[in-house]
Amino acid sequence: MKRLTILGATGSVGASTLDLVARNPDRFSVTALTAGKDWRRLAELARTFRPDHVVIADEAAFADLAEALAGEPVTVSAGAAALAAVAREPADLVVAAIVGAAGLPPTLAAVEAGIPVALANKEALVCAGSLMTAAAARTGAALLPIDSEHNAIFQVLEDRSRVSRIVLTASGGPFRQMPREAMAAVTPAQAVKHPTWSMGAKISIDSATLMNKGLELIEAWHLFGVRPDQLGVLVHPQSLVHGLVEYVDGSVLAQLGPADMRVPIAHALAWPERIATPVERLDLAKIGRLEFEEPDRERFPALALAEAALAEGQCRPCVLNAANEVAVAAFLEGRIGFLEIAAVVAATLEAMDSRCPESLADVFETDARARAVAQQYVTRVKQSSFAGQRAAG
Numbered sequence: 001m002k003r004l005t006i007l008g009a010t011g012s013v014g015a016s017t018l019d020l021v022a023r024n025p026d027r028f029s030v031t032a033l034t035a036g037k038d039w040r041r042l043a044e045l046a047r048t049f050r051p052d053h054v055v056i057a058d059e060a061a062f063a064d065l066a067e068a069l070a071g072e073p074v075t076v077s078a079g080a081a082a083l084a085a086v087a088r089e090p091a092d093l094v095v096a097a098i099v100g101a102a103g104l105p106p107t108l109a110a111v112e113a114g115i116p117v118a119l120a121n122k123e124a125l126v127c128a129g130s131l132m133t134a135a136a137a138r139t140g141a142a143l144l145p146i147d148s149e150h151n152a153i154f155q156v157l158e159d160r161s162r163v164s165r166i167v168l169t170a171s172g173g174p175f176r177q178m179p180r181e182a183m184a185a186v187t188p189a190q191a192v193k194h195p196t197w198s199m200g201a202k203i204s205i206d207s208a209t210l211m212n213k214g215l216e217l218i219e220a221w222h223l224f225g226v227r228p229d230q231l232g233v234l235v236h237p238q239s240l241v242h243g244l245v246e247y248v249d250g251s252v253l254a255q256l257g258p259a260d261m262r263v264p265i266a267h268a269l270a271w272p273e274r275i276a277t278p279v280e281r282l283d284l285a286k287i288g289r290l291e292f293e294e295p296d297r298e299r300f301p302a303l304a305l306a307e308a309a310l311a312e313g314q315c316r317p318c319v320l321n322a323a324n325e326v327a328v329a330a331f332l333e334g335r336i337g338f339l340e341i342a343a344v345v346a347a348t349l350e351a352m353d354s355r356c357p358e359s360l361a362d363v364f365e366t367d368a369r370a371r372a373v374a375q376q377y378v379t380r381v382k383q384s385s386f387a388g389q390r391a392a393g
Contacts, residue, residue, distance in 0.1 A: 002028050002269070007087060007106050008097035009033040010041045012200055013120045013146060016261045017095050017269070018049065024275055031091045034083055036102070037061060043068035053089065055082045057102060084109040093269065096121045099202065100325065101367055104128055108360060114139035118268035120146040122215050127318040128363045129222030143223065144268040149216055150223055151264035152243030152255035160225055165246040168216050169236040170295060171196050173208040176237060180299045186338045188331060196239035196259045205328045209341055210295060214306020218317045221310060228310050233303065235293045240282065258282060302342040305349065314354040315366045322370035323348035330378045340381050348374045
């Protein structure tokens with residue numbers, strides 16, 4: 001019986017993980033569950049999966065959660081310190097699925113405790129990859145990728161010294177064939193409608209700008225130990241081939257599967273074994289053909305920004321991520337346009353200096369400064385847009 005701690009249990013990855021747990025009660029038990037603000041859903045999950053400990057990040061929700069679980073045999077905690085503490089508690093696997101920089105401390109805490117981590121939190125590697133991988137090397141904690149692309153590479157990667165190139169695939173998002181000038185008018189409702197995956201709003205916007213693929217390149221560099229110039233991206237709108245590894249002899253190994261997160265999650269949960277999943281099987285004869293194309297970095301400059309940040313190193317990926325989070329939030333709130341997401345990120349990167357973070361405190365200090373700079377550019381964009389509207393009127 002494998003004991004699981006699930007960080008971010010109420011999100012999409014958490015829901016898919018718990019679906020697999022419910023289907024395999026003889027293989028998995030839940031030791032701890034955490035959530036950000038949704039104390040009602042967390043209480044429901046606690047009553048269903050009977051963990052020893054639940055943590056709500058929002059301290060203002062503690063009283064409601066504690067009242068909802070009164071009489072239940074479960075410890076209830078709240079706050080950032082409690083998140084990090086629960087990640088260190090004994091478990092056989094920690095599923096790190098908290099979105100954003102808030103997932104960094106508990107993920108690193110689990111790795112430092114020597115607990116294997118099934119990793120879905122991008123920021124853990126994008127912002128603090130060197131700290132994370134160094135801790136994993138020191139404690140022996142395995143980092144098992146959950147993102148479909150990285151999990152695909154993990155499955156087909158053999159001797160790294162024989163690798164010529166690693167390729168991550170991208171669906172291309174909802175605007176893959178839309179002229180750039182038309183993208184200026186797209187709405188958040190349009191941008192979150194992903195053509196093949198069911199995801200949260202933030203990651204859906206990142207997919208639409210191709211920033212998501214850029215962030216995944218940075219993750220792949222930390223996970224697989226290859227040079228940045230050995231990493232590439234192919235647009236594959238069918239989302240059936242999730243990753244490819246080309247070897248020095250010309251062989252290319254690829255992992256295929258349906259666009260269902262339960263497949264890579266199941267692989268990480270059961271590794272080094274495999275478990276059955278309820279997903280629909282691929283019918284290659286029915287599919288008929290697989291399509292690929294090069295990404296258009298002129299129409300989707302966010303990918304080029306991420307590639308440059310990876311090549312430059314130091315704190316550039318952390319700045320990139322922070323600025324992107326600010327810009328995406330501003331777009332979702334209607335304060336800037338879709339094309340201005342990459343513009344805010346580019347301006348922030350240009351304004352920030354580059355230095356190597358040596359601790360988690362350094363990472364958060366860089367993150368905070370980058371967010372402040374990005375907010376300034378968001379304000380300028382909004383004021384410029386308002387002035388243009390007045391002039392046109």
